[in-house]
Amino acid sequence: MAEATPVPEHPPESETFATLLLLAERRTGRIPADLLVRHVLSVTAHAGWPVQRAALEAVLRRLAAAKQDELAVASAPPGGLGAYTTRRKDSPERPYTTLLQQLDPLRGSCDCRDFLRNSLGVCKHLLVVLAESVGVRRKAGGRAPRPRRVPRLTWDPIRPLTGPGDWMERVRLVGPDGSATTTAAEALRPHFRRQQDDGALLLRSPRADDARCRLDLAETLLAATTRSGELAADPAVAALLRQESERWAPFVRGLKPAAINKALRGIKRPLYPYQREGVHRFLAAGRLVIADDMGLGKTAQAIAAAHVLFHTQGVERGLLVVPASLKDQWL
Numbered sequence: 001m002a003e004a005t006p007v008p009e010h011p012p013e014s015e016t017f018a019t020l021l022l023l024a025e026r027r028t029g030r031i032p033a034d035l036l037v038r039h040v041l042s043v044t045a046h047a048g049w050p051v052q053r054a055a056l057e058a059v060l061r062r063l064a065a066a067k068q069d070e071l072a073v074a075s076a077p078p079g080g081l082g083a084y085t086t087r088r089k090d091s092p093e094r095p096y097t098t099l100l101q102q103l104d105p106l107r108g109s110c111d112c113r114d115f116l117r118n119s120l121g122v123c124k125h126l127l128v129v130l131a132e133s134v135g136v137r138r139k140a141g142g143r144a145p146r147p148r149r150v151p152r153l154t155w156d157p158i159r160p161l162t163g164p165g166d167w168m169e170r171v172r173l174v175g176p177d178g179s180a181t182t183t184a185a186e187a188l189r190p191h192f193r194r195q196q197d198d199g200a201l202l203l204r205s206p207r208a209d210d211a212r213c214r215l216d217l218a219e220t221l222l223a224a225t226t227r228s229g230e231l232a233a234d235p236a237v238a239a240l241l242r243q244e245s246e247r248w249a250p251f252v253r254g255l256k257p258a259a260i261n262k263a264l265r266g267i268k269r270p271l272y273p274y275q276r277e278g279v280h281r282f283l284a285a286g287r288l289v290i291a292d293d294m295g296l297g298k299t300a301q302a303i304a305a306a307h308v309l310f311h312t313q314g315v316e317r318g319l320l321v322v323p324a325s326l327k328d329q330w331l
Contacts, residue, residue, distance in 0.1 A: 016049065017041065020056050027060050029067075030131040039106040043121050043158050059122055062114075066124035073132045080133035083235075086125040097235040098125045100133055109155070109234035116167075116236055119159045151175040151185035152232035153221060155240065167240055168205035168214070171221075184224050184231035191217060211285050215248040250313050251286045263308040271304055272297070279304045299329055 017037060024033040036059055044052045070089040077083060085095035098110040108126045109115070115123040156170040173185060173192050192201035206213035218241045225233040260283060264271065278301045282288035290298045309315040320330055
């Protein structure tokens with residue numbers, strides 16, 4: 001992974017800052033508009049004006065959505081910084097976990113899908129939490145106790161403009177002093193490498209197609225953060241690790257060769273050995289490009305792989321993108 005490029009600063013007197021501040025005026029509720037504008041400029045530092053304006057509008061839309069959904073804080077830490085839970089008013093659904101680490105510059109994390117995908121560094125849950133924290137700190141005269149700091153797994157939600165954009169490449173292990181010091185954190189050191197800019201440890205990410213390695217790594221990190229209070233994980237990191245584990249476990253551990261062969265016996269047309277090998281490789285990796293010559297049964301292999309998933313993993317639906325000439329075969 002390439003070394004991070006320094007983020008240029010946007011002084012408050014810059015034209016970009018002033019123009020965005022005017023756009024945000026009276027639309028941010030209890031949250032100071034300049035705080036959100038500085039955050040938008042930090043996450044779009046290497047983009048132009050159209051992207052910066054679009055990013056601010058996206059943040060403001062999330063503020064409006066939080067109000068429309070009657071999103072509220074369900075539980076809060078003392079002092080305004082730390083882990084919150086948020087949910088819709090009177091909703092029985094599981095609340096989201098939202099972590100507010102720092103106000104200015106804004107640093108937080110949430111386990112909702114929007115935070116994991118939008119590359120803004122905020123979501124409507126984090127904005128509700130931010131408004132709550134601003135109110136708490138104002139009542140306390142700006143002084144608030146900081147939460148207990150332990151080594152933790154953090155994740156940068158801002159996707160790079162170039163490169164594969166693998167989320168694992170942006171996972172870091174940081175400690176209260178910029179280093180990992182606890183036993184749990186020390187045990188994870190082999191999975192990380194030193195990052196040059198601030199001394200934090202950067203995850204050694206497996207290849208995107210290495211299902212077993214990615215599953216093992218996700219489960220190792222999850223176990224390390226749940227065993228004791230010596231190591232914490234941002235809500236977004238925990239959510240992504242769970243998703244990674246759920247994604248790969250059926251392929252790596254849930255499909256034994258015997259189960260695959262049993263399911264394949266239900267296909268009307270027997271497969272050749274090389275076709276069986278293709279099916280097994282797909283089910284082991286979760287993805288596969290079949291480059292056999294025309295007439296060697298690529299469609300049959302794809303049908304067989306789908307057949308196994310339907311009969312062993314409870315898959316009910318699949319999306320097929322195929323030439324019209326193959327519709328009859330798939331039907």
